[in-house]
Structures are given as C-alpha cells and as structure tokens.
Amino acid sequence: MSSSSPTGKELASTFNPADIESSLYSKWLKADYFTADASSTKEAFTIVLPPPNVTGVLHIGHALDQTLQDCLSRMKRMKGYEVLWLPGMDHAGIATQNVVEKQLGAQGLSRHDLGREDFVKKVWEWKAESGGAILDQMKRLGVSVDWSRERFTMDEGMSKAVVSIFKKMHEAGLIYRAERIINWCPRCLTALSDIEVDHQDDAGEFVQIRYGEGEQSIVVATTRAETMLGDGAVAVHPDDPRYKHMIGTEVLLPLVDRMIPIIADELVEMDFGTGAVKVTAAHDPNDFEMAVRHNVPFVVIMNEHGVMAGTGTEFDGMDRFDARVAVVAKLKEMGRVVAEKRPYIHAVGHCSRCDTTVEPRLSKQWFVKVAPLAKASADAVRSGEVKIEPEALAPRYFEWVDNMHDWCISRQLWWGHRIPVWYGPNDEVKVIGPDEKAPEGWTQDPDVLDTWFSSGQWAFSTFGWPEKTADLAKFYPTSVLVTGYDILFFWVVRMMMMSTFAMDGVAPFKTIMLHGLVRDQFGKKMSKSRGNVIDPIEFMDKYGADALRFTLARGANPGTDQALAEDWIGGSRNFATKLWNATRFAMMNGANVNGALPATSELNAIDRWILSRLSETLRDVDSLLENFEFARACETLYHFAWDDLCDWYLELSKETFASDSKANSQRVLGHVLDQLMRTLHPVMPFITEELWCTLTGGESLVVAGWPKSDSSHIDKKSEKLISTLQEVVTEVRRFRNDQGLKPAQKVPGRFSGSADVLEYASALRFLLKLEDKDFTPSASLEIGGIKIELDLTGSIDVVAERARLEKDLAAAKKDLQTAEVKLGNAGFMAKAPADVVVEIKERLAKTTSDIERITAALAALK
RNA sequence: GGGUGCUUAGCUCAGUGGUAGAGCGUCUCGUUUACACCGAGAAUGUCGGGGGUUCGAAACCCUCAGCGCCCA
CATH class of the missing domain: 1.10.287.380 (Valyl-tRNA synthetase, C-terminal domain)
Incomplete structure (x- = not known):
C-alpha cells in the first residue's frame, strides 16, 4: 500500500531514523535557518549554550541540556522571533593541560622539557586535531545553533575581552594580589578556587597530642598530625573553664622544641575534640584567620609538592602522608599521644580534576573582591530583573551569593589567559590593557586566569564586547539561560557577577532555567565505576535522536533530577513509529491541507471533537512550554497523539474514510496532523520535519509558523x-x-x-x-x-x-x-x-x- | 553543624484542597483496512508513621522516622 503526497513522495512502511536524520540536518544548515540576523526587526530571543569543555564528549547531561535549549529555540523561531542560539567551547585550563601533559608523559616528556611557548603551541595543535569532538556529536542531536557565531574562550576576541575586563576590574579596585591560604593541588601544582575542590568523606585519623609538661601542658586534637611542626600557637575558647587559667601562657611544642603561646579565640568549638586546637597559620584557613587576629607567626613546613621542608627536623624530605605516620610514631614513643581514633571519617578536599588531596597553602595569588559583585548579582534576582525557574531553587542561589568568599583567579598553569600584569625592575606593578605595550625590560606575571574568569564573560564577550557591536545591541541581555542546577555556583553566579559589572548593571539573562541531573533507571547517579553510564550517541544510533530527545524532555520536570532507562527510550521510539504510521495511514486515506478548513457546522461530531481536543492541546502545550514545563508538555502531546488521535479519532473515522462523504474529514485530519507536527517539532525535529513536508509539501517546519489554539473550535457538546x-x-x-x-x-x-x-x-x-x-x-x-x-x-x-x-x-x-x-x-x-x-x-x-x-x-x- | 529537598502502584515519577494518575513492567485475549516498535481487556496504592487545621487533606501546619543533595 502506498501513501502519496503533494510532492509525490511516499513514506516507507517502517520508520528508520537513520534514513532521515543526517540529511535533514544538512538541509537545515544549507538553508541557513539557524543563522541569526542582528539587523532583523523581529524581537530577539537569545540563548548562549553553556560551553562544553574542549576536551569533552557528549554525555547524557549535555543531551538533556541541549534538547531543552533546542526546544525553546525552535519554538521561538516558529513564533517569529529572531533567534540566536550561540554555541562554543571552553578552553578548560587544568583539564586540557592535563590531557596534553599526559600525552607528553607517554613519550617520557614533561611540559618543562618543551618550555612554555612550545607547550602552548602543542595544546593548540591538540585542539585542532582532537578537540571539540563534542560539536559533531551535538549535530546528531539536531541542535539549531548558529554555527557562524561559534566561539572559543581562548579565541582572539574573547582573549581581548578578558584582558579588558581584568583591567577594568583592577581599576575599580575589584582585583587585588594578596598572600592567603589557598587550596593547592600538589600534583597539578596550582592554586584552585573553592569550587574546584570536592569534599569527600575519607578514612583518616584523629589524634590527641599533649603539648608541654606537667601543669603547663595541654592536649590538642588533630587529623593532620604532621602540621604540628608548623604550629605557632594553641587556641582555646575564651570562656572554656578548663583552659581559662592558661590563656596567655606558653607551652612547649614537641619535636621542634619551641615555646608557643596559648591564645583565646571564639572560633574554637569547646565541644569538639579536647576544646584546644593547634594553630598552623600557614597550612589551614581557619588557623590563618586566628593567626592574623593574634599575630601568630606563619611557619611554612611543606614545599609545593606536599613534601616536608624547612622544619629543621628529621621529617624534612618526607611526603606529607609519610610524615603524618612518622610524626605520630615519634610522639607515641615520647608518650605524648593521649588518644587515637582510626579510622576517623571526615571530609577532605580533593582536586576536582585529578582527585589529589588538596593542601591548604599560604601563597601569593590574585583575587577578585566579590562582595560588590555578589551583591549586584543577588539584587538582580531579588528585584525580579532575573527570574530563577523553578523559583524553589532561588534560596540556593541566595545562600551562595550572600556568603561568597573572595575568588582566587590565578592558576599556576600554562594553558589559559595569561594574567595581564607586568612587573618592573623596581617592583612596579602595572596592568597592561589589550591595546597597550609593557615597558621595555618588564616581565609578565607567569600565571594564567581561572577558566571561569573567561567563561564568566560568555554572555557578552561572545557578542564582541568591548566593541559596541550590532550583536551586542540586538542580543544582549540573553533571554534565558538553560543549565543544570549543579553549575549554578560554578558558572551562573560568575556570569551574573562579570556581566552586571561589564554591562553597566544589566544582568546577562532574563531567566535562569535550571534542570536536574540525568540518573540511571533506579535514580542512582551515573558513574564509570558503577557502570551505569548511558551514552547518548549509542542510544541515538539505536533508537534515533527524536526518541532520545523526547524521553529526556518528557522526564524534565523543573529543577528535579530524572531517571532514564533504555526501555523508556524504546518507548519514545515506539511513539515516533506511531506518528509515522498514523501519518502514513492518514495519507492513504487522502488527508490533506488543501484550502480552508470547512465550517464547523458542516462537520460531523467526530471531526468537531478532534478539532476541539486539538485546540485544547495547543493551548495547554504552548503555555506549558512557555513556563519550561517540558515534561507536562510532552505528556500532553503524547496522549493527544496516541489516545485521542490514533486510538479514537482514526478508529471512529475509518468508516467515514471508506464512504463517499469523506472530504471534510480528510481536510480535518490533514489539519490536525499539520498542527500536531508543528507542535511536536521543537521536541522531535527530525520525524516531524519528514512527515510534515511529505504531508503538506511545505519547505520546512523550522521556518513554519507556530500553531495558535482556535478557541472557536472548543466544543464541549461534541466532547x-x-x-x-x-x-x-x-x-x-x-x-x-x-x-x-x-x-x-x-x-x-x-x-x-x-x-x-x-x-x-x-x-x-x-x-x-x-x-x-x-x-x-x-x-x-x-x-x-x-x-x-x-x-x-x-x-x-x-x-x-x-x-x-x-x-x-x-x-x-x-x-x-x-x-x-x-x-x-x-x-x-x-x-x-x-x-x-x-x-x-x-x-x-x-x-x-x-x-x-x-x-x-x-x-x-x- | 548550617541550608535544602524527597518519601504516592513492582520500578521511575506526575499530581497543591473536591471520587488516586502516567510511562515502563505484570496477567489474559488477539494478526481486525496504519502500526506486534501493535490492538483490546485486567490486576496492583489505608499517597512513610502519628497528631492538627478544614464541611472535605496525597496536597496546608506540627511532629517522628528513613533517604538524598549542597555548603562548612
């Protein structure tokens, strides 16, 4: 049996996604549908794609994130907006440098063997050859991004913007250099920001050590015994009756035989441990704070590799973990270990890139003073200028921006934007802007900037800032940011801060739409070690891109995680097949979109009923999508298509289609399918395009109009x-x-x-x-x-x-x-x-x- | 420790005041003018426990229990 179309095209009897997907995507690119026009008079709708790492491959989280963005972009395009969905990639400082260093390591080389310039050249070569694999994978999904505007955080324009904003922030007093305790990765040999540190519960030890002798002794508790070599004081709570009499006196620090003071500070918790804590000013952030208040000296006892150094003891030269064991053993020998608990489970910071245990380290770094920026970011949401969807997640945002620490932005890496600060022969410090030259004989700061410093500018420097470009005028601020709640703090807050600063207080987006994480079929987090990772490419191969997209969108309830199982993707594939066969059947029965729809008074009750249900469906789906209720929108469409249209309308109408009085129903059915395909197109772009073009002979759904619900079709009597x-x-x-x-x-x-x-x-x-x-x-x-x-x-x-x-x-x-x-x-x-x-x-x-x-x-x- | 969620059918989840829902799974029947990637029918829940508000609570409040995430 065949089904003929206005174009004479026929639908195959079984739907095979692989037959249509890549050629349709080529068709869309060739027609230039996704390229935005800054000179257009249409209202702009802008999304910037959260830039994936240049080292990345498409994982299921990207697939969800991009599916939702594509839904919005395609719907708005059909609604007549000038849509710009801007793609690009992040240079991912540490991650990328690690990849290339690993390759060098395989040849027995380190980056130092190459030298800075050649190493950076090598990274660019790596990028040209193997970077950005994710972009081609995104095409499989059908993303309607504007490829002509693709950006990279290290490209020329963005690099210029980075330098410009650094200078601007420095001039505003928002960037400063200071010696602070920072998170240090002894393997990557760089500073890390707070958010690059993952806290895990590790099995450590909790040791109580007696300092001093006899009356003049005090027991401190610690999980890092080796740091006692750098202690500058012992701290107790000022109101602690056990120790009140000792405040201001000194005790003997064993092993190094130094007298250290007993100080009182309210930071000490009386109920924790013995109520007395050792103060290692150079190796712990809390101790650092107390040390500053009480003039305790900073004693550095480790080098950058986490190896003990400069203590003048037998422990110098030992790795920090070996030293921990050795120090405890020695103290035990001396009878100074009062109590030990092992294993002692406590939270320990790890480098988010290489998992090495982070070492708090006193070090001179560049910082962003976040208080004014964070306040502006908070105010933008409090005032309603920026909306967080779902609203329930706003408290998390406020919790973060209201309590933010200064941001360490220097990294001791080679891959990244080099800090535009130059030092003169007499310790002069100068920020050199993009169009300036450093004086002869000066040297540039060797460090690079945190990756988030540049990706924080993604919402405006991608449009050509600091130039006053047409893109910036047309497309900033962006309409909506779609991203997972897991990077609310990493990226979204940084975008808010940098954008409001650079763009004279105008926030980078009108709405922040947060979705959740994709989990496995039992709601468990996906991880390589669990072996439950779902590969989106594999499932697109197996079930088609539309099936994957529909499954993800159907599970996307605002702000909540979703489970995903292969069976459910199979279910969506079945839905696609259902649409295919329903359309094929409709066309065999003469469904068409020729001429105006007959007046409802001329239609039978079945036709009036399906038009009524269609109108209700269009009305509901439109409002659900506008409110980011993807799951409910998909659910509504699924049941309209499968239950109302296929199970009831087509079955009830078979008789009519076999009769002579079928013309009206043929036209109605054509209309219903036409509208249904349009409405499903944002979620399932491929199959709807194929079916709609075959049915109507139209050019493309990408540029077709978005259906309007016709309230005059709502007919409760027929229902x-x-x-x-x-x-x-x-x-x-x-x-x-x-x-x-x-x-x-x-x-x-x-x-x-x-x-x-x-x-x-x-x-x-x-x-x-x-x-x-x-x-x-x-x-x-x-x-x-x-x-x-x-x-x-x-x-x-x-x-x-x-x-x-x-x-x-x-x-x-x-x-x-x-x-x-x-x-x-x-x-x-x-x-x-x-x-x-x-x-x-x-x-x-x-x-x-x-x-x-x-x-x-x-x-x-x- | 602070913050913030969650607990509804076997599984994963919708449902915010008016007779408990979906997808998948299960059971029975079935190739009938698209579709077995299908059709028809069925079974399955004192909505975590207790208390309160209300004419009426899965939904609102309190409390207990269990689980999770973020931050320290």
Whole structure:
C-alpha cells in the first residue's frame, strides 16, 4: 500500500531514523535557518549554550541540556522571533593541560622539557586535531545553533575581552594580589578556587597530642598530625573553664622544641575534640584567620609538592602522608599521644580534576573582591530583573551569593589567559590593557586566569564586547539561560557577577532555567565505576535522536533530577513509529491541507471533537512550554497523539474514510496532523520535519509558523458525545472480553437510545465487531442512556457476567455512599462551593440509577 | 553543624484542597483496512508513621522516622 503526497513522495512502511536524520540536518544548515540576523526587526530571543569543555564528549547531561535549549529555540523561531542560539567551547585550563601533559608523559616528556611557548603551541595543535569532538556529536542531536557565531574562550576576541575586563576590574579596585591560604593541588601544582575542590568523606585519623609538661601542658586534637611542626600557637575558647587559667601562657611544642603561646579565640568549638586546637597559620584557613587576629607567626613546613621542608627536623624530605605516620610514631614513643581514633571519617578536599588531596597553602595569588559583585548579582534576582525557574531553587542561589568568599583567579598553569600584569625592575606593578605595550625590560606575571574568569564573560564577550557591536545591541541581555542546577555556583553566579559589572548593571539573562541531573533507571547517579553510564550517541544510533530527545524532555520536570532507562527510550521510539504510521495511514486515506478548513457546522461530531481536543492541546502545550514545563508538555502531546488521535479519532473515522462523504474529514485530519507536527517539532525535529513536508509539501517546519489554539473550535457538546461513545465502546469490549469472545469475532448487535449517539451506530458497530442483522438478543447492556443488545447464540457465561455486574455494583454502591455522606453533611452543604455541590448531586443521581440498572440485570440473570 | 529537598502502584515519577494518575513492567485475549516498535481487556496504592487545621487533606501546619543533595 502506498501513501502519496503533494510532492509525490511516499513514506516507507517502517520508520528508520537513520534514513532521515543526517540529511535533514544538512538541509537545515544549507538553508541557513539557524543563522541569526542582528539587523532583523523581529524581537530577539537569545540563548548562549553553556560551553562544553574542549576536551569533552557528549554525555547524557549535555543531551538533556541541549534538547531543552533546542526546544525553546525552535519554538521561538516558529513564533517569529529572531533567534540566536550561540554555541562554543571552553578552553578548560587544568583539564586540557592535563590531557596534553599526559600525552607528553607517554613519550617520557614533561611540559618543562618543551618550555612554555612550545607547550602552548602543542595544546593548540591538540585542539585542532582532537578537540571539540563534542560539536559533531551535538549535530546528531539536531541542535539549531548558529554555527557562524561559534566561539572559543581562548579565541582572539574573547582573549581581548578578558584582558579588558581584568583591567577594568583592577581599576575599580575589584582585583587585588594578596598572600592567603589557598587550596593547592600538589600534583597539578596550582592554586584552585573553592569550587574546584570536592569534599569527600575519607578514612583518616584523629589524634590527641599533649603539648608541654606537667601543669603547663595541654592536649590538642588533630587529623593532620604532621602540621604540628608548623604550629605557632594553641587556641582555646575564651570562656572554656578548663583552659581559662592558661590563656596567655606558653607551652612547649614537641619535636621542634619551641615555646608557643596559648591564645583565646571564639572560633574554637569547646565541644569538639579536647576544646584546644593547634594553630598552623600557614597550612589551614581557619588557623590563618586566628593567626592574623593574634599575630601568630606563619611557619611554612611543606614545599609545593606536599613534601616536608624547612622544619629543621628529621621529617624534612618526607611526603606529607609519610610524615603524618612518622610524626605520630615519634610522639607515641615520647608518650605524648593521649588518644587515637582510626579510622576517623571526615571530609577532605580533593582536586576536582585529578582527585589529589588538596593542601591548604599560604601563597601569593590574585583575587577578585566579590562582595560588590555578589551583591549586584543577588539584587538582580531579588528585584525580579532575573527570574530563577523553578523559583524553589532561588534560596540556593541566595545562600551562595550572600556568603561568597573572595575568588582566587590565578592558576599556576600554562594553558589559559595569561594574567595581564607586568612587573618592573623596581617592583612596579602595572596592568597592561589589550591595546597597550609593557615597558621595555618588564616581565609578565607567569600565571594564567581561572577558566571561569573567561567563561564568566560568555554572555557578552561572545557578542564582541568591548566593541559596541550590532550583536551586542540586538542580543544582549540573553533571554534565558538553560543549565543544570549543579553549575549554578560554578558558572551562573560568575556570569551574573562579570556581566552586571561589564554591562553597566544589566544582568546577562532574563531567566535562569535550571534542570536536574540525568540518573540511571533506579535514580542512582551515573558513574564509570558503577557502570551505569548511558551514552547518548549509542542510544541515538539505536533508537534515533527524536526518541532520545523526547524521553529526556518528557522526564524534565523543573529543577528535579530524572531517571532514564533504555526501555523508556524504546518507548519514545515506539511513539515516533506511531506518528509515522498514523501519518502514513492518514495519507492513504487522502488527508490533506488543501484550502480552508470547512465550517464547523458542516462537520460531523467526530471531526468537531478532534478539532476541539486539538485546540485544547495547543493551548495547554504552548503555555506549558512557555513556563519550561517540558515534561507536562510532552505528556500532553503524547496522549493527544496516541489516545485521542490514533486510538479514537482514526478508529471512529475509518468508516467515514471508506464512504463517499469523506472530504471534510480528510481536510480535518490533514489539519490536525499539520498542527500536531508543528507542535511536536521543537521536541522531535527530525520525524516531524519528514512527515510534515511529505504531508503538506511545505519547505520546512523550522521556518513554519507556530500553531495558535482556535478557541472557536472548543466544543464541549461534541466532547460529551464522544465521551459517551467511548464509554459505550469500552463497556461493550469489557463485556465481550468477560464473555470470552475473541476480539475479531463478529456478534449480531443493535443499539437504541438517544438520536445523537445512534447517528454513529455504524462506527460503533465497526469498533465493536457487531453485525447489523435480525436476531433475538440474549444479552443487553445499558451505558450512558444507550441500550446495547447482543446475540450470544442463546448462551452467555452467567458466572462471568454475574461477577462483572457485582463488581460494578460494589463500585457504584461505594460511590453512592461517599456522595450520600457528603450531601448529608450539614457543614458540607453550608460551606462547599455551589458547583461542587451540584457535581456531587449529579454523581448521586447517576450512581442511584446505575445501581437500579445493575440490580435489575442481576435479577434477570438465571 | 548550617541550608535544602524527597518519601504516592513492582520500578521511575506526575499530581497543591473536591471520587488516586502516567510511562515502563505484570496477567489474559488477539494478526481486525496504519502500526506486534501493535490492538483490546485486567490486576496492583489505608499517597512513610502519628497528631492538627478544614464541611472535605496525597496536597496546608506540627511532629517522628528513613533517604538524598549542597555548603562548612
């Protein structure tokens, strides 16, 4: 059987995604549909793609994030906006440098063997050869990004912007250099910001050590015994009665034989450990704070590799973890270990890139003073200029921006934006802007900037800032930022801070739409070690991009994680096949979009009903998508397409399509499919494009109009009638099933009752496999005022029928009781809204008549 | 320790005051003018426990228990 289209094209009998996806994507690129026009008079709709790492490959989280962005972009494009969805990549400082260093390591080389210049050259070579694999994978998903505007955080324009903003922030007093305790990775040999540190529960030890002798001794507790070599004081709480008398005195620090003071500071928790803590000013952030307050000296006892150095003890030259063991052993020997707990589970910081245990280290670094920036970022949300969706996640945002520490932005790496600060021969310090030259003989700071410093500018420097470009004017601020809540703090907050600063207080987006993480089918986090990682490419190969996209969008409830299983992607593929076959069937039956839709007065109730359901669906889906309710939008479309259209409309209309009076229905069906394909297109771009072009002969759904719900089509009367037909069909099917009739077995049957239902008697007969001929009824049913009589050749299964009726009777009695209780409740009658009371009264009447009918039927059964 | 969620069918989750829902899975029947990647029918829940507010609570409040995430 074939289905012909306006273009003479035919649909294959089975849907195979691989046949259409890549050629459709090429078609869209060739037609230049995704390239935005800054000179357009249309209202702009802008999204910047959260730039994936240049080292990255597409994982399921990207697939979700990008599917949602593509849905919004495609819908807005169809709605007539000038849509810019800007793609690009992040240079990912540490991650990328690690990749290239690893490659060098395989050849027995380190970056130092190459030298800075050649190493950076090598990284660029790596990028040209193997970087950005993710971009091609994104094309598989069908992303409608503007490739002509693709950016990279290290490209020329963005690099210039980085230098410009550094200078601007420095001039505003927002960037400074200071000696502080920072997170140090002894393997990557660089400083890390707070958010580049992952806290894990590690099995460590908790050791209590006695300092001093006799009366003048005090027991401190620590998880890092080796740092005692650098202690400058012991701290207690000022109100602690145990130690009050010792405040201001000194105790002997063992091993190094130094007298150190006992100080009082409110930071100390009396209930924790012994209530006395050692103060290692150069190796712990809290100790550093106390040391500053009490003038405790900073004693550095480790080098950059985490190796003990400069303590003047036997421990110099030992790795920090070996030193921990050795120091405890030695102290034990001396009888100074009062108590030990092992294992002691506590949170320990690890480098988020290489998992090495982070070492707090006193070091001179560049910082951003975040207080004013964070306040502006918080205010933008508090004032309503920026909306967080879902609103429930706003407190998390505030918790962060309201309590933010200064941001360490220097990294001791080679791959990244080099800090534009130059030092003169006499310790002069100067920030050199993009168009300036450093004086002769000066040297540049060797460090580079934190990757987030440049990606924080993604929402404006991608448009050409600091130049006053047409793109910037047209597309900034962006409309919505779509991203996972997991990078709210990493990236979103940085974008907010940098953008509001650079763009004169205008926040970078109007809405921050946060989605959750994709988890495995049991809701567990995906991880390589668990072996439960879902590869989006594999599943696109297997089920098609549309199936993956639909599954992800259907699971995307605002701000919450979603589980994903292969079976569910298979289910979405089944849905795609359903759409394919429904369209194929429709076209075999002459569905078309030629000319105007017939007036509703000329349509039968089935056509009026599907138009009514269509209008309601379009109305609901539009509002759901505008509110980022992707899951509910998909659910609504799924049930309209599968239940209303395929299971009921097509089945009820088969009779019509076989008759001579089918023209109106053919036009209606064409219209419904046309609108359905348009509405599904943002979620399932490939199959809808293929089906719609075949059905309508149109150029492309990418540039087709977004459907408007036609409220004049909403027809409650037809909905009521069709719902009665559905009830009749379902009940008779149930009866047939209970009676053991085969689905295809024809049975003589006839209807009597209200005329508007009887008008569709032949459609009912078709669905119920009832024959229209004279017979003596042996069974009868009554549903919704319609009487159905059937001939079961004289014998029916009385036991089965009795069981069925009794079940119905019990349900009806239960309903009756609830209704009676409510109506008999004076409080309910007095306080419940009128429409609820009416509803309950109707329910009472219906259940009463049902009970009478069922009771009579039971009595009639022999 | 601070913050913030979650607990509804076998599994994963919707559902914010008016008769408990979906997808997947399970059971039965079935190749009938698209589709077995299908159709028809069925089973399955004192909505974590307890208390309160209300005419009415899965939903609102309190409390207990369990689980999770973020931050320190």
